[in-house]
Amino acid sequence: MSEIIDWSKLAEVEKIKYDSNYLRGTLKESLADPVTGAIANDDTQISKFHGIYQQHDRDLEKERKRQKLEPAFSFLIRVRLPGGVTSAAQWLQMDALADTHANGTLKLTTRQAFQLHGVIKKKLKATIQGINAALLDTIAACGDVNRNVMSHANPAESALHAEVYQLAGDLSAHLMPRTSAYHEIWLDKQKVADSKEEIEPIYGNRYLPRKFKIGVAIPPYNDVDIFSQDLGFIAIEEQGQLVGYNVTAGGGLGSTFGIPEAYPRLADVIGFCTPEQAVEVAEKIVLVQKDNGDRTNRKQARLKYTIDRNGLDWFKAEVNQYLGYDLQPARPFNFSRNGDRYGWKKGEDGKWSLNLFIEGGRVKDSETVKLKTALREVAEKVKDAQFILTGNQNLIIGNTQEKDKVNRILKKYGVWPLQLSGLRQNMIACVALNTCGLAFAEAERYLPTLISKIELILEEHGLLKQEIVIRMTGCPNGCGRPYLAEIGFIGKSLGHYNLYLGGNFNGTRLNTLYKETLSEDEILAELRPIIADYADNRQEGEGFGDFVIRKGYVKETKEGKDFKH
Structure with missing residues (x-):
């Protein structure tokens, strides 16, 4: 133990990280323990840095307790996939x-990554080795480090896509933990570090105070929800060329019921950098957070709180000092939407990309839609296609010359084309129950059903095609970015949700609590008159979120600190 650090004043995880010998912990011993399907308590924290979350099946919890059995433990594995791009082989x-x-099943996440669910302990190592065999990995997909870097998804929508995707990869590689623990534990590489040598030039021996998220956007599309990120880069185009990036900092959507000092916050635009400066800017902002983030209280440890605690002017000055030069003034930009644009689009290079709707991001076969089978056949038969995960839990079959072949396969299995309401095509739902230990209520398994009932109201008023952003999470931690939705639901208890209104269609405004702890019948009763009013009295081109604020259903939330559950 260090004689300088007073561990009693710090969050418990800080010492776990320090004592882990650069993320090794006792993971090898935990994996080898045949007595339990779980890993040791401290290792559950360290395993996150390796892309793993320990979970258990909450649907079976009561019965297993009755039988005096331990919980049905399994693991979520998250793949690091900067920019969301994979090959057909991957x-x-x-x-x-x-x-x-x-x-x-495969889960496509809101950070453009894959998640595998239900992996039992004895299959963890083989699964991670299988992922690495495809030239993918899971390191830093979770934990107190920079996580998967998002970027604009559709290569057909902008000639800047290749440069932006490259930046996402460069940022991910530069901010990767340097410890060899991952390769030793999962890939059987020889151990090379036995002591507390300085092997983490950016992160040090305690890594960051909390998780850190980065996204790169190309206006007019905000499909990465740039203002929800700790750090964002907004591509600035002049005369068809990428001239640099506006830099945003301080976003983050996690919050906690009953703790008003834990709140969602949108990032601020803090300046402009050239393409050559972007990686350095990211590193220095990460270092400012590493050196100044709150390590005593994890609910106050994200960059957004570091900025609010010290002030935005202080933060800008710190970043400039770490850089040794000042960021330039931000340049004009405009976002039109934060959802995906479905269907085929032809890029400037003549290649086609198809944005497919994936309900809840869950790739599986159902009785009517053989989605998993169809995508497998596309990957087998359309070798030139890329499979690009979007930040809205959808999938792009991209950069292909074989549009007709893709169409035939998808049509055969009932996958495409689909008739979708404007509400359903703008949905996001986190996993929630049955596996997430933080969830108070359902989300992925329930939101499609609720949308079907809201669609009946929309159809009554001729609004079935009206695009409205709707999102649901099982708890207030913000994984599905519910605070940016025009209609947001956050689980309060089983079958009951807080209803939030007033986000906008381009992801630049937080929503506001409208009603608390509503059942399904109460949700529909509250939405029905508002939807009717919107149908009759909206202005031309007015989005639903803008309308509810103009009509006074909720007041605009202008600062994260003002947000209330």
Whole structure:
């Protein structure tokens, strides 16, 4: 133990990280323990840095307790996938691993990454080795480090896509932990570090105070929800060329019921940098947070609180000092939406990309839609296609010359084309129950059903095609970015949700609590008159979120500190 650090004043995880010997902990011993399906308590924290969350099946919890059995433990594995791009071969490998090592499904996350669910402990190592065999990995997909870097998804929508995707990869690589622990534990590489030598030039021996998220956007599309990120880069184009990036900092959507000092916050635009400066700017902002973030209280440890605690002017000055030069003034930009644009689009290079709707981001076969089978066949037969995960839990079959072949396959399995309401095509739902230990209520398994009932109201008023952003999470931690939705639901208890209104269609405004702890019948009763009013009295081009603020249903939330649950 250090004689300088007073561990009693710090969050417990800080010492766990310090004592882990650069993320090794006792993971090898935990994996080898045959007595339990779980890993040791401290290792549950360290395993996150390796892309793993320990969970258990909450649907079985009461019965297993009755039988005096330990919980039905399993693990979520998250793949690090900067920019969301995979090859057909990588898609096939993930598809196969889902069947042989997980629960048979793939989850496409809101950070453009894969998640495998239901992996039991004895299959963890083989699963991670299988992921690495496809030239993918899971390191830094979770934990107190920079996580998966998001970027604009559709290569057909902007000639800047290749440069922005490259930046996402460069940022991810530069901010990767340097410890060899991952390769030793999962890939059987020889151990090379036995002591507390300085092997983490950016992170040090305690890494960051909390998680850190980065996104790169290309206006007019805000499909990465740039203002929800700790750090964002907004591509600035002049005369068809990328001239640099506006830099944003201080976003983050996690909050906690009953703790008003834990709140969602949107990032501020703090300046402009050239493309050559972007990686350095990211590193220095990470270092400012590492050196100044709150390590005593994890609910106050994100960059957003560091900025609010010290002031935005202080933060800008610190960043400039760390850089040794000043960021330039920000340049004009405009966002039109934060959802995906579905269907085929032809890029300037003549290649086609198809944005597909994936309900809840869950790739599986149902009785009517054989989605997983269809995508497997596309990957097998359309070798030139890329499979690009979007930040809205959807999938792009991208950069292909074989549009007709893709269409035939998808049509055969009932996947495409689909008739979707404007509400459903702008949905996001986190996993929530049955596996997330933080969830108070359902989300992924319930939101489609609720949307079907809201659609009946929309149809009554001729609004079925009206695009409205709707999002649901099982708790207030913000994984599905519910605070940016025009209609947001956050689980309060089983079958009951807080209803939030007033986000906007381009992801630049937080929503506001409208009613608390509503049942389904109460949700529909509250929305029905508002939807009717919107149908009759909206202005031309007025979005639903803008309307509810103009009509006074809720007041605009202008600062994260003003947000109330």
